[in-house]
Amino acid sequence: MSSLYGAVVAEHFRSPRNRGSFPAPDAASEGTNPLCGDRIRIELRIDKGRIAAARFRGEACMVAIAAASLLTGMLEGLPLAEAASLPDERLIAALETPLRPSRIGCAALAIQVLRAALAEAPR
Amino acid sequence: MRDVRGDFPLLSRRTEDGRPLIYLDSAATSQKPRVVLEAMQRFYEWSNANVRRGVHRLAEEATAALEDAREAVRRFVHARASEEIVFTRGTTESINLVAHGWAAPRLRPGDEIVVTELEHHSNLLPWQRVASKTGATLRIAPVSRRGEVDVEPLIGARTRLVAVSHVSNVLGAVLPLVRIAACARAHGAAVLVDAAQSAPHLPLDVGALGCDFLAFSGHKALGPTGIGILWGKPERLAETEPLLTGGGMVREVFADRATYLEPPWKLEAGTPPIAEAVGLRAAIEYLEAIGMDAVRAHDRRLAAHALSRLSAVRGVEVYGPPGAESRIALTSFSLRGAHPHDVAAFLDGQGICVRAGHHCAQPLARKLGIAGTVRASACLYTTAEEFDVLAEALDRARGEVAR
Numbered sequence: 460m461s462s463l464y465g466a467v468v469a470e471h472f473r474s475p476r477n478r479g480s481f482p483a484p485d486a487a488s489e490g491t492n493p494l495c496g497d498r499i500r501i502e503l504r505i506d507k508g509r510i511a512a513a514r515f516r517g518e519a520c521m522v523a524i525a526a527a528s529l530l531t532g533m534l535e536g537l538p539l540a541e542a543a544s545l546p547d548e549r550l551i552a553a554l555e556t557p558l559r560p561s562r563i564g565c566a567a568l569a570i571q572v573l574r575a576a577l578a579e580a581p582r
Numbered sequence: 583m584r585d586v587r588g589d590f591p592l593l594s595r596r597t598e599d600g601r602p603l604i605y606l607d608s609a610a611t612s613q614k615p616r617v618v619l620e621a622m623q624r625f626y627e628w629s630n631a632n633v634r635r636g637v638h639r640l641a642e643e644a645t646a647a648l649e650d651a652r653e654a655v656r657r658f659v660h661a662r663a664s665e666e667i668v669f670t671r672g673t674t675e676s677i678n679l680v681a682h683g684w685a686a687p688r689l690r691p692g693d694e695i696v697v698t699e700l701e702h703h704s705n706l707l708p709w710q711r712v713a714s715k716t717g718a719t720l721r722i723a724p725v726s727r728r729g730e731v732d733v734e735p736l737i738g739a740r741t742r743l744v745a746v747s748h749v750s751n752v753l754g755a756v757l758p759l760v761r762i763a764a765c766a767r768a769h770g771a772a773v774l775v776d777a778a779q780s781a782p783h784l785p786l787d788v789g790a791l792g793c794d795f796l797a798f799s800g801h802k803a804l805g806p807t808g809i810g811i812l813w814g815k816p817e818r819l820a821e822t823e824p825l826l827t828g829g830g831m832v833r834e835v836f837a838d839r840a841t842y843l844e845p846p847w848k849l850e851a852g853t854p855p856i857a858e859a860v861g862l863r864a865a866i867e868y869l870e871a872i873g874m875d876a877v878r879a880h881d882r883r884l885a886a887h888a889l890s891r892l893s894a895v896r897g898v899e900v901y902g903p904p905g906a907e908s909r910i911a912l913t914s915f916s917l918r919g920a921h922p923h924d925v926a927a928f929l930d931g932q933g934i935c936v937r938a939g940h941h942c943a944q945p946l947a948r949k950l951g952i953a954g955t956v957r958a959s960a961c962l963y964t965t966a967e968e969f970d971v972l973a974e975a976l977d978r979a980r981g982e983v984a985r
Contacts, residue, residue, distance in 0.1 A: 462931075462982065463928050463983060473985070494923075495922070495939045496940055562923075
């Protein structure tokens, strides 16, 4: 199961990292992809201005799930400002698969939800 | 039905690796037969001019071409007079014209508009707006997974309008319109039929349906984009106020006021889609030559074949009516453990064009409890073998995109 979107997406879709939630997250947000109605929620633990841990959940396509899995894996220990300025391109590149224009939004959903969560995070 | 594949230039396209391209997204837009493309080209190369008010030969030819197209549409929907046919940009504009030109000026607080849960957004959002503008109540008839709707219990003394699809763009279900319209009429309510999905598949007869308005798009019925139809009973069109004012729709204009022409012209301000009307006429004549009964028979056979092939694939659940009698060959399905967009992306890699998502009917997707479906939709050029290829590809998709 790797020919359609490549090995990275397939592997993260099959075994997503950081899937779940926290009992009392320090920051959280949820967003939908208007193309398909897919929904991703991201919850954060924050400690001294850095992301201590991240969890995600949601029903979404392979690209969006893999992106959320990869993104939450990049966050641990990252200062909040740095997390907020993570570019879409970095996450899209990490997926290691060429995406049609119509699917860029699937890859970007998690990072948009992250930014919304950080916008409301306590400093 | 004769083999029509050769009439559609696009259908000869192949994928990069030489496989025939399989187009199963005709519910979104149909492919166009060569006669439609040629008719439009001929118009632009030989008769192009603006319509009406011109006295030169080209203006007269263009005007005649537009009115000949109106007459072709009249035949197509079996209306009494061509003046009952209004050219719009598409089904969406046709429905909005009825919503804002006919319904909004006459609905009062407490009046009711009845729609169904399976409506395309274009037959829901205009009514939401009209309801909030007028204080009318929007009532929504529930739908089952098989596509059965229960509209009649919602129709009562306060119902002013019943707006329903002829065929669901998600479930492929053909709605029992004659029954619904009779019930509406008995309560003095008007009926609008969204025929966007039925126009290319079923014979249309506005008198037999018993409706007041009927809307459809040219581009789903082998014609070009940019043109749609609103048919209305003469008295209803007379009651309809134009949404647009300007050139072409006036009788007499003074600096401070104007009088309008009769319908349909008063509802067609501005230069109409003339070449598109010419193309639509060619599409209608093409369909007439084949015969809508033959088109329907072909579609019914395809629907039966698609249902049996798709439902035999492990993990596939097909939505909508289980039998071909009350549906068209538009099949929405899910593959267990797989997201519709991943299925569609996989199929695209196999040269199969399908659509995935909520298909502009979010309330229905919510009712079915799913994010969306994969939709494979046919037209008269679709073959049973194409559904065979789809079913075989779905069998492989399971290993690629399902959890």
